[in-house]
Amino acid sequence: MNNLVLIVVLLMMLALVYQIGLVRSRKVAITTSGSKVRLHSRPVYHGVLLAIWTVVPAALIYAIWNFLQPGIIESMVVAQLPPEALAGTDNDLRILLRRITNLSTGFGLTDEALPYELTAAAYMQQLRVTGQTFMFALIASIAAAALVFNWKRIQPELRARNHVERVVRFLLIACSTVAILTTVGIVLSMFGEAMRFFSFVSPMDFFFGTTWNPRFSTIGASGQTGFGMLPLLWGTLMIALIALAIAVPVGLMAAIYLAEYAPSKVRSVAKPVIEVLAGIPTIVYGFFALITVGPFLSTFGATLGLDIRATSALTAGVVMGIMIIPFISSLSDDIITQVPKAMRDGSLGLGATKSETIRKVVLPAALPGIVGAILLAASRAIGETMIVVLAAGNSPVLTANPFDAVSTMTVTIVNQLTGDLDFASPQSLVAFALGLTLFVITLCLNVVALVIVRKYREQYE
Amino acid sequence: MEQPTMGAMQMTFDDKKESKPASGAIKMSARDVKVFYGDAEAIHGVNMDLYENEVVAFIGPSGCGKSTFLRCFNRMNDTIDIARVTGEILLDGQDIHDKKLDVVQLRAQVGMVFQKPNPFPKSIYENIAYGPRLHGLVDNKSDLDEIVETSLQRAGLWKEVKDRLDSPGTGLSGGQQQRLCIARAIAVSPEVILMDEPCSALDPIATSIIEELIDELKGSFTIAIVTHNMQQAARVSDKTAFFHLGDLVEINATREIFTNPQDSRTEDYITGRFG
Numbered sequence: 001m002n003n004l005v006l007i008v009v010l011l012m013m014l015a016l017v018y019q020i021g022l023v024r025s026r027k028v029a030i031t032t033s034g035s036k037v038r039l040h041s042r043p044v045y046h047g048v049l050l051a052i053w054t055v056v057p058a059a060l061i062y063a064i065w066n067f068l069q070p071g072i073i074e075s076m077v078v079a080q081l082p083p084e085a086l087a088g089t090d091n092d093l094r095i096l097l098r099r100i101t102n103l104s105t106g107f108g109l110t111d112e113a114l115p116y117e118l119t120a121a122a123y124m125q126q127l128r129v130t131g132q133t134f135m136f137a138l139i140a141s142i143a144a145a146a147l148v149f150n151w152k153r154i155q156p157e158l159r160a161r162n163h164v165e166r167v168v169r170f171l172l173i174a175c176s177t178v179a180i181l182t183t184v185g186i187v188l189s190m191f192g193e194a195m196r197f198f199s200f201v202s203p204m205d206f207f208f209g210t211t212w213n214p215r216f217s218t219i220g221a222s223g224q225t226g227f228g229m230l231p232l233l234w235g236t237l238m239i240a241l242i243a244l245a246i247a248v249p250v251g252l253m254a255a256i257y258l259a260e261y262a263p264s265k266v267r268s269v270a271k272p273v274i275e276v277l278a279g280i281p282t283i284v285y286g287f288f289a290l291i292t293v294g295p296f297l298s299t300f301g302a303t304l305g306l307d308i309r310a311t312s313a314l315t316a317g318v319v320m321g322i323m324i325i326p327f328i329s330s331l332s333d334d335i336i337t338q339v340p341k342a343m344r345d346g347s348l349g350l351g352a353t354k355s356e357t358i359r360k361v362v363l364p365a366a367l368p369g370i371v372g373a374i375l376l377a378a379s380r381a382i383g384e385t386m387i388v389v390l391a392a393g394n395s396p397v398l399t400a401n402p403f404d405a406v407s408t409m410t411v412t413i414v415n416q417l418t419g420d421l422d423f424a425s426p427q428s429l430v431a432f433a434l435g436l437t438l439f440v441i442t443l444c445l446n447v448v449a450l451v452i453v454r455k456y457r458e459q460y461e
Numbered sequence: 462m463e464q465p466t467m468g469a470m471q472m473t474f475d476d477k478k479e480s481k482p483a484s485g486a487i488k489m490s491a492r493d494v495k496v497f498y499g500d501a502e503a504i505h506g507v508n509m510d511l512y513e514n515e516v517v518a519f520i521g522p523s524g525c526g527k528s529t530f531l532r533c534f535n536r537m538n539d540t541i542d543i544a545r546v547t548g549e550i551l552l553d554g555q556d557i558h559d560k561k562l563d564v565v566q567l568r569a570q571v572g573m574v575f576q577k578p579n580p581f582p583k584s585i586y587e588n589i590a591y592g593p594r595l596h597g598l599v600d601n602k603s604d605l606d607e608i609v610e611t612s613l614q615r616a617g618l619w620k621e622v623k624d625r626l627d628s629p630g631t632g633l634s635g636g637q638q639q640r641l642c643i644a645r646a647i648a649v650s651p652e653v654i655l656m657d658e659p660c661s662a663l664d665p666i667a668t669s670i671i672e673e674l675i676d677e678l679k680g681s682f683t684i685a686i687v688t689h690n691m692q693q694a695a696r697v698s699d700k701t702a703f704f705h706l707g708d709l710v711e712i713n714a715t716r717e718i719f720t721n722p723q724d725s726r727t728e729d730y731i732t733g734r735f736g
Contacts, residue, residue, distance in 0.1 A: 099470075262541075263542070336576055340579070342575060342577055343579060343581060343582075344580035345537065345540065345573075345575060345579065346538070346575065346579040346581065346642070346645075347574065347581070347591070348537065348568065349535065349537060349573035349575070349646070350568065350569070350572065350592040350595065350645065350646065351565045351566065351567075351568035351569035351592065351594050351596060351649060352565070352591075353565055353594075356595060358501065360591070360595075361581050364582070364583070365581075365582050418684055445485065461555060
């Protein structure tokens, strides 16, 4: 049966079960004498509860069955294989089982199948069909039993409403667990791969090496050189600093204007327009850097007698700065607006001018939030990829000159993971080590932001 | 200082005040002052004189415009975009709406204490030092220290905070915070102090401390105070102004207002028939 059809049928049955619960609860509300009893919960809840308790046991059985079935079938197939097939090593057996599985699912083999393989495949296919039939029968009977059992439980005093509440809470917990486990899983897998990388290259060489030149090193388990990440870290930091040097003043002043000076009409237009900047895909910023900003900076530098490359740390930093302006301005604007009016009144009432009030009262009060916004923008800048891929020049050398081409950690990850890959070589594994380092850096930034915000949080009352 | 009596309107008056008449010089006066919020007229042409070393209480039901009118005296209504003030307000005979007059200077002369204590999220010391620094009243640290100390002393807060001037002003209790705000206002040596329901967020004990303070401050300042509490008006003020629906209904010596109101609306309000 087509899965889609199956889902539709199941949903329809679910709706039916819901209706059954609804009708049943209405019925039990009327006693034999014909007078009405007050239900503890409204019929809707009885319907929902009945549907939930019909589905959950069936779904559990389905999950467990699918988890166990392949293993059981395999062992049954192995049990009836002729002795000569079992003569080989464990690895041979695994290959044999895969061949049988491929045969049974109709995937086919590249060479001729042996007779006993064909028998085993047919047997496996037969087992699978039987198993599937059994499973559906079991699920259907479990669901029916659950339906009847819970249908009988529907009584006026059944607290269906509270039961549903508990189920909802469980559902919410399950969803947040998924998010947390995903994060943990990503970190663990990165950590595992990074550890594999460190079995090739010592962490000292990686974290403190000043040369990044992994491509021309000889491939082998030892003697890996050229994996020093300092040039990449420096490139990342330099571009992020240039970006912040542009975005912090511009974004902050834009925020102050929007929050304190702009008439509400201007604000209601200007704020969304600035926020549009955040919605532009970063690859578009990359084009912009490559085609417009880079050549402009280069020509501009030439008139000043400076040698600025079109693709350089400066180009990438400037464009990235433009990209993160809305992060800073929008968040800071929200934070400045939240400073109570009483603060401003107090300052103005003492004879402070508007800008004095902003500088001495409003901004200090908003500072923790603003610092948080800046750090958030910084971690965004450090993790940004497309702009630097296109505009930073991809030259992993340690240079203090912002007019030179540099490379960043994100760019290098892209480079190491594109093209022909051998996931066992340090050349690709280094990407995970870099990714983990990036992750730790942004994590630290966020933690620092949190600590600052908490420590200097100003109590307004 | 008597505590507010419950139930019947049993007014207590401070008889000392009446034995000592106001010194007579007019400090501020309002002539035909109207305030508009957008197109709505909130204050309908009010005339009033504030005399030196005198406490005037503004009373009236909520929304009668007493706070709005108070805020005209230091042009705090300027900070509200849609508010517009017409008419003439004089400080020592000079129009405060005059283009030549600096509103910043005006607010240094006419200080304000707000309904809710609003200390800055800074240390106690910095809260007081804020105004004097802004206006360049001091040249060195020891002068500033002195201003901070005298201001806190005059606000009756010095003894309680002298050992923790560096701790945040927001960590004080509500009543202490309000006295800190009064000290902050005093620190810039104003001539007039406007108080917008300064005790409405405080408990009775903190309220009575502030009331005593107002009595002492009256020796040096002209004070206008908005209050919801009629007993408070009776206790602290020399004159009482009754506002209703944007009109100044009646202004007279406090005892007169409470014992012998001329207008029936005043009588209805003070006897608790509305408001």
